[in-house]
Amino acid sequence: MTVSAAPVETTHRSPRPLLLAETLDQLGRGRGDPCHRVTPDGAIWRTSLMPTGPVTYRLVQTDRHTVACRGWGAGAAEFVTTLPDLLGERDDATGFAPEHPRLADAHRRFPGLRIPRTGRVFEALVPAILEQKVHGIAARASWRRLVTVYGEPAPGPAPEGMRVPPSARVWRGVPSWEFHRAGVDPRRARTVVTAAAVSDRLEEAAGMDPAAALRRLRAVNGVGEWTAAEVAQRALGDADALSVGDFHLAAMVGWSLLGRPLDDPGMVEYLESVRPHRYRAVRLLSVGGYAVKPKFGPRTAVTDHRRH
Template identity: 25%
Template sequence: MRLPENSVCYRALQSRDARFDGLIYVGVQSTGIYCRPICPARTPKFENCNFYSSAAAAQEAGFRPCLRCRPESAPDLASWRGTSNTVSRALALIAEGALDGAGASVEKLAARLGLGERQLRRLFLQHLGAAPISVAQTRRVLFAKQLIHETQLPMTEVAAAAGFSSLRRFNETFQELYHRPPGALRRKTSASRTGNETGVTLRIQYRPPYDWDSILAFLQARAIPGVELVENGRYLRTVDIDGLCGSVEIAHQPKWQSLCATIRFPNVKSLPAIVARVRRLFDVGADIETIDAHLASDQFLAPLVAQRPGLRAPGAWDGFEIAVRAVLGQQINVAAARRLAGQLVALHGKELPMEQRHHPELIYAFPTPQRLASAASLGLGMPAARQSSLKAVAEATVADPNLFRPLGSIEETVERLRMIRGIGDWTAQYIALRAIRESDAFPASDIGLLRSAEAIKGEKLTAAHLLDRARSWRPWRAYAAQHLWAADPAKQPRQI
């Protein structure tokens, strides 16, 4: 991202302008500390300030994180800035651990994105001011700092959860960066506990506005019985990672401009992956002011944006799960697709042991692709062609574990998905939108989109007409689609 002029950044710092939070960081030469623009500390002199587009850039320049404004709790907007689709995809993969563990490398990350290592490094320096490995290391440190600050996890578990290779390396990093041991950073008032009874609770900040009611209603209408539940203004679901099971519960804390995630899972090393999934599902990384301003500049969309400021494009908990839902929902409405998904889970889902059931209605984990690929019969009351498509999706996922991860352009992504038997353009675009988080995905042939567009324009439209109209909405067509779906006069879009 290209930073505003230094004078503009400094005025934002002086006024503690929350609109710049997550977009700029200031390194203070006189203290060696970097801060968020909303830091409550006394504003430093202009000549002592260096401005950066990411925490990683500030840290790579030799500044250490501020203990007052806590950069680890800033809204993470990097993945949806729209400045570079390649950088956005790379950041999504880094958040899922692409540069963690033995054998991980920038070269392998670049290969997954379809470009050379040198080019990826150049793009990162251009848009984030830091190399990919620095971004990954900064994420690791800041996540560990958040766990220290917000939970009572033992330091050994904090180190493991954040991806440090050893407790010694963890201690050395914090001593070097914060000039004190990790334990000295912990607040005595941290309330979260480590046992399965309460889980680990973390705040995940977003940039307001955030239309919580809309996203919760969206998830409630599609909640798969036994797997998901919306209750008392909270979203709950089961979690299955590498054969281990648990659950996650998400609540809204508008006062803190954050979601509150309570995670109950037996392996702390899975915490970053679970948090990444929460962020993806609830679209907390969206720079929503920028997106809304772009879409509202079009007279066609302006009334819809004004009606629902902060409307998000919900992501997916799991790519395979969304692909299955999309196939189940071909040519039928949301309620019918939900019933079929419930039947599929009851027949093929993994039943959680009693000790891992943290809510009486959450009893299944969604079926794995291996389970559906090997099933002799799916046993669902639906056309044989669609059942065959489900099997094809499962087989393709088993053959390519990276099928639902960012790779190449939106056009390449859609074409790759359409190679699967039974996956047409609508299904491929929908999977790209929700599972792969393509901000420009747009299923123009969707009945709900066409119905809303026709109601606004007052005339009959074809998918080709709508696609042509949507050119000016790029690169945020996924959000334009969400606004059109929300405005669908029939209230039963074919959106699964």
């Protein structure tokens, strides 16, 4: 906890129903994420590094349409201007009318589910890179260690252990052996450092149309279709960004909607009917309790890259 000035406070009232917890759930990187915490009282605490400085913010849903926000730190005043985007006010589900009964039911039961838009492209990119082709448990441990070591303490009365995501300048200076200690192989480490070197160009993606934004992200060596989609879902509020190449996603979509697994081409073809809401459909399967993927063997072993 660090001492700071009085918080910046605001209340956002949406004309549409809003499910705060479900909307922001995908922004966290596991229970130990130093940048995202949910406390026992249901409050959501997050940190970010805004252009004007670091911010810690606390969000509480007070009724079906209303969220109360408090922010601390030099970036708090700037952050509150972006709160409507974070809460999905730009997200428009108009035209989304899925025919599959499970999707239709979930859409009906959870009208307050939004696709959030943080607007912080590089912040979303680093953890996505760390999650490339490794077990989620290992990737989250890497993120937790690196942010704890290199991130600044969160301003304000943040829960213990919270940190502000490191700046691109800090990521550029992380030594190779520190990535190694965090279990990050050289390929992913190089991609993080390469992206950090062009972070200003990457932030411009927030003002582009979805296709151009994805092209800008994929221009970074080491950033492919999956990684770009993961960033677009969180930073850009892209409701159609489908994580093609995910180890589990295609099989989950297939089992959930067809009762059999699909591969990536099959998933892309099947979800064509809900474009431009393919990511929304995936989120609804999860939030609606319809996400299914049978287990046919033991969990995949976690690879320890520190031994390499």
